[in-house]
Amino acid sequence: MSGVDPARERLQALREEIDGHNRHYYVEDAPRVSDAEYDRLMRELLDIEAAHPEWVTSDSPTQRVGAAPLSAFQSVRHAVRMLSLGNAFDAADVRDFDERIASTLREAGLLAGEAVEYVAEYKFDGLAVSLRYEGGLLVQASTRGDGETGEDVTLNMRTVRSVPLRLAGNAPAVLEVRGEVLMARADFEHLNAVQAQRGDKPFVNPRNAAAGSLRQLDPRVTATRPLRFYAYGWGELRDADGRAMGDGQADMPCQTHAQMLNWLAGFGLPAGPAHRICLGAQGLLDFYQEVAAGRARLPYEIDGVVYKVNALRAQEVLGYVARAPRFAIAHKFPAQEETTLLLGIDVQVGRTGAITPVGRLKPVFVGGVTVTNATLHNEDEIRRKDVRVGDTVVVRRAGDVIPEIVGPVPDLRPADAQPFDMQALFPVCPVCHSAIERPEGEAVARCTGGLFCPAQRKQTLWHAASRKALDIEGLGDKLIDQLVDSGRVRTLANLFTLNELELAAYPRMGEKSARNLVEAIAAARRPALSRLLYALGVRHVGETTARDVARHFGSIEAVMAADEDALLQVHDVGPVVAASIRRFFSEPHNREVIEALKRVGVDPVPDEPVQGRKVLEGKTLVLTGTLPTLTRDAATQLILAAGGKVSGSVSRKTAWVVAGEDAGSKLAKAGDLGVAVLDEDGLKALLAGD
Numbered sequence: 169m170s171g172v173d174p175a176r177e178r179l180q181a182l183r184e185e186i187d188g189h190n191r192h193y194y195v196e197d198a199p200r201v202s203d204a205e206y207d208r209l210m211r212e213l214l215d216i217e218a219a220h221p222e223w224v225t226s227d228s229p230t231q232r233v234g235a236a237p238l239s240a241f242q243s244v245r246h247a248v249r250m251l252s253l254g255n256a257f258d259a260a261d262v263r264d265f266d267e268r269i270a271s272t273l274r275e276a277g278l279l280a281g282e283a284v285e286y287v288a289e290y291k292f293d294g295l296a297v298s299l300r301y302e303g304g305l306l307v308q309a310s311t312r313g314d315g316e317t318g319e320d321v322t323l324n325m326r327t328v329r330s331v332p333l334r335l336a337g338n339a340p341a342v343l344e345v346r347g348e349v350l351m352a353r354a355d356f357e358h359l360n361a362v363q364a365q366r367g368d369k370p371f372v373n374p375r376n377a378a379a380g381s382l383r384q385l386d387p388r389v390t391a392t393r394p395l396r397f398y399a400y401g402w403g404e405l406r407d408a409d410g411r412a413m414g415d416g417q418a419d420m421p422c423q424t425h426a427q428m429l430n431w432l433a434g435f436g437l438p439a440g441p442a443h444r445i446c447l448g449a450q451g452l453l454d455f456y457q458e459v460a461a462g463r464a465r466l467p468y469e470i471d472g473v474v475y476k477v478n479a480l481r482a483q484e485v486l487g488y489v490a491r492a493p494r495f496a497i498a499h500k501f502p503a504q505e506e507t508t509l510l511l512g513i514d515v516q517v518g519r520t521g522a523i524t525p526v527g528r529l530k531p532v533f534v535g536g537v538t539v540t541n542a543t544l545h546n547e548d549e550i551r552r553k554d555v556r557v558g559d560t561v562v563v564r565r566a567g568d569v570i571p572e573i574v575g576p577v578p579d580l581r582p583a584d585a586q587p588f589d590m591q592a593l594f595p596v597c598p599v600c601h602s603a604i605e606r607p608e609g610e611a612v613a614r615c616t617g618g619l620f621c622p623a624q625r626k627q628t629l630w631h632a633a634s635r636k637a638l639d640i641e642g643l644g645d646k647l648i649d650q651l652v653d654s655g656r657v658r659t660l661a662n663l664f665t666l667n668e669l670e671l672a673a674y675p676r677m678g679e680k681s682a683r684n685l686v687e688a689i690a691a692a693r694r695p696a697l698s699r700l701l702y703a704l705g706v707r708h709v710g711e712t713t714a715r716d717v718a719r720h721f722g723s724i725e726a727v728m729a730a731d732e733d734a735l736l737q738v739h740d741v742g743p744v745v746a747a748s749i750r751r752f753f754s755e756p757h758n759r760e761v762i763e764a765l766k767r768v769g770v771d772p773v774p775d776e777p778v779q780g781r782k783v784l785e786g787k788t789l790v791l792t793g794t795l796p797t798l799t800r801d802a803a804t805q806l807i808l809a810a811g812g813k814v815s816g817s818v819s820r821k822t823a824w825v826v827a828g829e830d831a832g833s834k835l836a837k838a839g840d841l842g843v844a845v846l847d848e849d850g851l852k853a854l855l856a857g858d
């Protein structure tokens with residue numbers, strides 16, 4: 169009697185188990201097993217396949233890598249053209265799009281209500297790819313190319329773990345899935361760190377890294393690159409009788425685009441994260457605003473959102489124009505990267521004396537504003553990126569982040585471009601002419617002038633007046649420049665002696681603003697102790713630490729008297745912070761600043777203790793990704809101690825999702841459900857009762 173070979177049964181079970189783990193890890197972002205357990209299963213499967221090579225099939229999880237390098241990519245003719253999208257750049261374009269659609273659908277008798285129903289999705293900043301499944305097996309992957317013909321990247325796409333080699337469930341005979349290949353930001357940073365370690369050139373941005381990785385002739389290299397795939401559409405669809413679905417011969421499996429995305433997801437494909445059904449132009453514009461506001465917190469880059477008419481029948485009626493559908497449009501965010509000329513490199517002196525090289529640029533419109541200066545971070549970065557004056561450079565401005573120079577465009581470098589030599593050009597501080605020091609092992613060079621340096625003095629005052637510190641409204645950087653340059657203000661205490669009359673004499677001040685400013689300064693005489701501590705600009709003391717220290721000691725005198733052991737008793741204060749606070753208050757000139765502040769009437773009030781009801785009572789939070797300083801355990805303990813609960817999945821009942829680096833589908837789901845998202849600082853502020 170011949171039964172099924174137990175080794176063969178085990179092989180099948182292992183494949184299913186590993187595929188399941190892959191899906192949980194790469195598609196659902198919810199790993200079920202440890203890496204060690206995953207490796208053990210994979211080794212067991214490899215052993216069985218080594219003993220029975222005749223059992224190896226192309227959909228085995230062991231067969232993602234291993235193909236030999238190609239000499240060139242073959243061309244692939246797409247069975248159904250890969251389309252591109254028309255663009256909308258502002259609200260008026262979106263309203264026009266909606267009006268065109270509404271009028272056509274009304275004429276066709278397909279618009280009953282007032283507003284057209286759309287699906288809105290992310291527009292991923294990656295590369296379009298088509299995956300072809302036959303009988304549920306991945307048989308081909310191709311790039312978009314010119315839309316008619318692309319390149320065969322099957323071997324490379326097989327290495328992308330979120331791409332199933334075999335579809336789950338009852339897939340149609342032919343299913344072409346259209347979507348985008350991209351690299352998550354955290355994966356990109358990690359890849360660049362590895363490139364730097366090896367002495368290889370860094371990639372300019374995640375999109376270039378994804379493109380470079382996908383267009384590798386050696387799939388073993390692609391396999392080491394952390395690519396992801398997200399599906400947003402489909403191409404050819406055929407049923408078991410070979411009939412094309414949706415062209416009248418066989419029914420489409422769904423009636424709407426949103427249903428199609430869910431249908432694709434049912435096969436184990438990562439489809440349409442964070443898509444939403446929206447009504448009319450206003451619904452689309454609301455989605456755009458929301459996504460634009462949360463975009464910096466997404467784990468990957470998107471360059472806009474895409475709107476599609478939801479009903480497939482309506483899509484069919486609307487049809488196509490040239491290579492783009494009439495039923496869909498991309499609403500682009502203002503470009504976050506542009507190229508321009510680097511005219512020169514200056515340096516800026518920060519509050520702690522840090523010297524930051526800043527590129528002077530030919531003005532360029534990027535991220536919604538005109539940028540003329542962009543940071544180059546430090547000397548090592550300039551060398552690493554090999555940026556030279558005269559280069560055409562890529563400038564990036566993402567959200568409210570300071571614009572930065574990402575790197576040069578080497579092909580456009582003029583022959584006479586010289587490498588930047590900071591020591592030669594800036595042997596001393598350009599502001600106060602004190603020596604510049606660069607301690608061994610540190611990336612940052614610093615002016616040694618301390619508060620003698622007007623640049624450091626200005627930055628110190630600006631920091632002290634800022635919203636999270638003494639919150640002196642009306643004391644802008646231009647006025648601070650004038651007050652310091654005229655010699656009227658040398659220290660923080662001097663600010664408190666300013667009067668209306670003299671302030672009104674400064675350019676652009678006027679009587680009313682002078683009066684308002686004097687009132688704001690007067691109010692700042694009674695700051696919370698934590699605000700005063702933060703305002704002093706002690707190194708390593710941010711607002712959260714300042715609050716912890718203030719709550720612990722209760723008065724400025726007690727903080728000044730505390731030795732390192734006493735400081736180490738404060739919640740979350742470690743040796744580096746304790747030493748820094750101690751050093752600050754043992755400096756006679758810093759103690760003198762405090763005395764001078766007292767003389768001009770600055771008298772901080774103790775911070776309110778946290779008491780009564782616990783701050784997170786009745787609230788459920790979800791943690792995702794890696795937080796910068798807190799481990800998962802530590803964050804959980806803090807939340808529990810504050811009366812909250814931690815859950816593994818996001819639902820409408822979730823109060824907050826706390827997202828760190830490499831956050832995945834939980835973050836997307838939060839976006840979907842409109843759940844508020846916090847970073848680590850946000851969580852700490854919440855715990856502190858803010």
Ligand code: 5U1
Binds near residue numbers: 289296400402474
């Ligand atoms: N989210 C999304 N991106 N994207 C890009 N949907 C989408 N659709 C596209 C493209 C080029 O084309 C459709 C017409 C399939």
